[in-house]
Amino acid sequence: MSAQGLNLQHVSYKKLTKTILNDITVEIPLGRLVVLLGENGVGKTTLMRVISDLNKGYQGEISLAGISDERRKSLISYSDDLTSFRSKATLSDIIAFYQQGYPDFDLKRVNELLNFMRLDPLQRLGSLSKGNREKLIIALTLARRTKLYLLDEPLSGVDIFSRDKIISSLVKWIDHDSLLIISTHHLSELEQVIDDVLILKDQRLLEYRNVEDIRQNEGLSVEEYYRQTYLEN
Numbered sequence: 001m002s003a004q005g006l007n008l009q010h011v012s013y014k015k016l017t018k019t020i021l022n023d024i025t026v027e028i029p030l031g032r033l034v035v036l037l038g039e040n041g042v043g044k045t046t047l048m049r050v051i052s053d054l055n056k057g058y059q060g061e062i063s064l065a066g067i068s069d070e071r072r073k074s075l076i077s078y079s080d081d082l083t084s085f086r087s088k089a090t091l092s093d094i095i096a097f098y099q100q101g102y103p104d105f106d107l108k109r110v111n112e113l114l115n116f117m118r119l120d121p122l123q124r125l126g127s128l129s130k131g132n133r134e135k136l137i138i139a140l141t142l143a144r145r146t147k148l149y150l151l152d153e154p155l156s157g158v159d160i161f162s163r164d165k166i167i168s169s170l171v172k173w174i175d176h177d178s179l180l181i182i183s184t185h186h187l188s189e190l191e192q193v194i195d196d197v198l199i200l201k202d203q204r205l206l207e208y209r210n211v212e213d214i215r216q217n218e219g220l221s222v223e224e225y226y227r228q229t230y231l232e233n
């Protein structure tokens, strides 16, 4: 397996008797911004949880930056749903918890991100709207200085103006040798910033492809290509 990037070799995952991911093999270099696509229930969240080692018992091999055992977890920042925090907790309390739990948590970066998201550290978690809670999750996820960031449908409740602002600044928050994988059902908004697409269909990897390659060689937007590929295969 390659020492660089995220490398999945024949990864399969079952829940009870149901196959959710089937024989997924892909190598994604670091330094990319990748969008993960596929219809509801196809396994996007499951794939992120398997990569993060939160869903145990998968088959196959996964390595990140050359680390192929469970130590890879320490290199992965996966968007937390924050359900383990009490609603009375302030954003500062949550940040203190992250700071204790993650040696790579960057306090300066999280403060910049909170400021960028217009979130007040003194606010309580329970008082946040859905969209603001999502902004907090993005801020906490991106505030770690690590190799792989996994954002699972991070923007579904965020208003269009904030969405545009966050999307156009995504690359700014992560180091150039890190990998960001983001799942979404709103591909068109991300088209201009992403490097690659990863498409799941029927438990399998349908495609991993560079977006420039799609535009130049297929003459299609990424969204057009996604629709065409999904329906044809």
Ligand SMILES: Nc1ncnc2c1ncn2[C@@H]1O[C@H](COP(=O)(O)OP(=O)(O)OP(=O)(O)O)[C@@H](O)[C@H]1O
Pocket: 015, 020, 038, 039, 040, 041, 042, 043, 044, 045, 046, 047
């Ligand atoms: N705890 C569970 N028990 C049984 N099946 C599960 C469980 N969690 C997920 N699944 C199944 O795993 C499959 C993949 O779900 P997953 O949440 O990964 O899909 P997704 O692509 O993220 O969907 P969406 O776009 O709707 O968020 C689905 O068929 C779902 O029903």
